[in-house]
Amino acid sequence: MWFKNLRIFRLSKGFTISPEELSELMEPFAFQPCGKLDPAKYGWTTPLGRHGTELVHASNGNIMVCAKRQEKILPAAVVKEEMEDRIAAISAEEARHVGRKERDALKDEVIFSLLPKAFAKSSLDFAYIAPREKWIIANAASSKHAEEIASGLREAIGSLPAVPLSSHDTPVAAMTSWLRESSAPAPFTFGEECELQAPKDGRIIRCKNQDLTADEVLSHINSGMVVSKLALTWKDAVHFILDDQLAIKRVKFEDKLIEQANDHHTETAAEQFDADFAIMATELKHFIGDLLKALGGENTAND
Numbered sequence: 001m002w003f004k005n006l007r008i009f010r011l012s013k014g015f016t017i018s019p020e021e022l023s024e025l026m027e028p029f030a031f032q033p034c035g036k037l038d039p040a041k042y043g044w045t046t047p048l049g050r051h052g053t054e055l056v057h058a059s060n061g062n063i064m065v066c067a068k069r070q071e072k073i074l075p076a077a078v079v080k081e082e083m084e085d086r087i088a089a090i091s092a093e094e095a096r097h098v099g100r101k102e103r104d105a106l107k108d109e110v111i112f113s114l115l116p117k118a119f120a121k122s123s124l125d126f127a128y129i130a131p132r133e134k135w136i137i138a139n140a141a142s143s144k145h146a147e148e149i150a151s152g153l154r155e156a157i158g159s160l161p162a163v164p165l166s167s168h169d170t171p172v173a174a175m176t177s178w179l180r181e182s183s184a185p186a187p188f189t190f191g192e193e194c195e196l197q198a199p200k201d202g203r204i205i206r207c208k209n210q211d212l213t214a215d216e217v218l219s220h221i222n223s224g225m226v227v228s229k230l231a232l233t234w235k236d237a238v239h240f241i242l243d244d245q246l247a248i249k250r251v252k253f254e255d256k257l258i259e260q261a262n263d264h265h266t267e268t269a270a271e272q273f274d275a276d277f278a279i280m281a282t283e284l285k286h287f288i289g290d291l292l293k294a295l296g297g298e299n300t301a302n303d
Contacts, residue, residue: 001047001126001276002258003139006240006248007146008165008288010298011134017157019058022065026055026156031068036116040071042148044156047126051269059277063129067149072118074111082110125149128277133285136162141249165246165288167295172244174295175227182213184232185294191231191239198225234287242291257283 017025031043046052047066057064086106087098098106127138127149136153140146143164154160167174175194184190190212196205205220212230221227228244239252257279264275292298 001273002251002253002280003126003137003284004249004251005139005141006251006284006288007138007140007143008246008248009136009138009146009150009162010165011129011136012161012163014134015129015131019056019063022063022157023054023056025158026065029152029156030055031070034070034072034120037112038072039111039115040069042067042069042152044068044152045124048270048273051273057270057273057277059274060281061130061132062277062281063131064277065127065129065149065153067125067127067152068122069125069148070120070122072115073121074114074118078114079107079110082114083107086110128281129153130281130285133288135165135288137284137288141247143245143247165292166299166301167246167292167297168299169296170244171242171246171295172226172228175230175242176221179212179217179227179230180221182218187235187290188294189233189236191233191241193229193231193241194227195229196220196225197228200224204228234290237283238287246295248291253280253283 026044029043031045032041034041044055045066045068046055047057047064048054055065083103083106086109087103090096090098125138125140125145125148127136127140127146129136136150138146138149140149146164150160150162154162178184178190179194192210192212193208194206194212194217196207196217197203203225205225207217210217230242231239232242233239237254237257239250239254241249243249258276261272261275261279264271266272266275
């Protein structure tokens with residue numbers, strides 16, 4: 001349950017819906033598996049998986065939700081082979097060329113005919129609402145998946161004024177300045193990875209397992225390149241990659257935090273989930289606050 005990627009939304013208004021009310025509002029949009037002809041399905045499921053029945057899980061004032069996505073898997077090679085067989089049959093029987101429009105229609109027919117036989121692949125997207133901080137924090141690597149979660153909440157609630165969190169200083173400007181000065185703002189320290197981009201021609205240089213304060217890295221920045229991704233560590237507790245969109249990726253919590261959650265001597269899966277959730281949310285509250293401070297504070301122009 002420990003989040004591996006963070007996409008953060010700012011709520012422009014206070015979140016006053018109780019966990020019980022939210023669960024009721026989400027019920028009509030609960031996940032339903034794909035039918036024979038459904039290419040995909042998306043809906044809410046219980047964050048506790050088989051150990052729970054409620055669509056929300058509240059702990060210490062925060063509210064965890066979970067969306068489930070199920071997609072039919074149709075390999076492109078299978079679709080292509082079936083299409084080629086049908087095109088060959090038409091060409092042989094009718095002695096004519098199959099044009100582009102007809103090929104497109106045939107492709108749709110092939111997909112429609114293969115869907116009932118296709119395997120279904122499922123994935124889960126977790127997010128939690130932090131009413132005190134007015135945040136929604138999604139465990140999503142892509143902005144698309146994060147937006148799907150936010151859109152799903154809007155659909156269930158009816159209205160949810162939320163926008164992606166933004167900082168006063170752009171991440172690119174801040175990260176470039178930090179490396180140029182060879183100094184990360186406390187309580188952050190540099191990792192050993194970054195990505196540099198040249199604004200003029202789009203060149204990209206990726207540095208891994210390197211001292212980011214080395215002259216070689218500095219020379220690229222002095223030549224006009226900027227930092228689009230940067231590995232950082234917060235208080236020796238959270239390791240992550242910050243990118244140019246203020247997305248926080250490849251999050252890794254130190255073992256001491258996970259052990260702290262395990263030390264609660266929980267007896268059930270729900271109790272362990274509570275312990276993990278409470279410690280993670282507490283750490284992320286302070287972590288995000290420090291990150292915004294390092295980036296010049298929050299940009300409130302959208303409020």
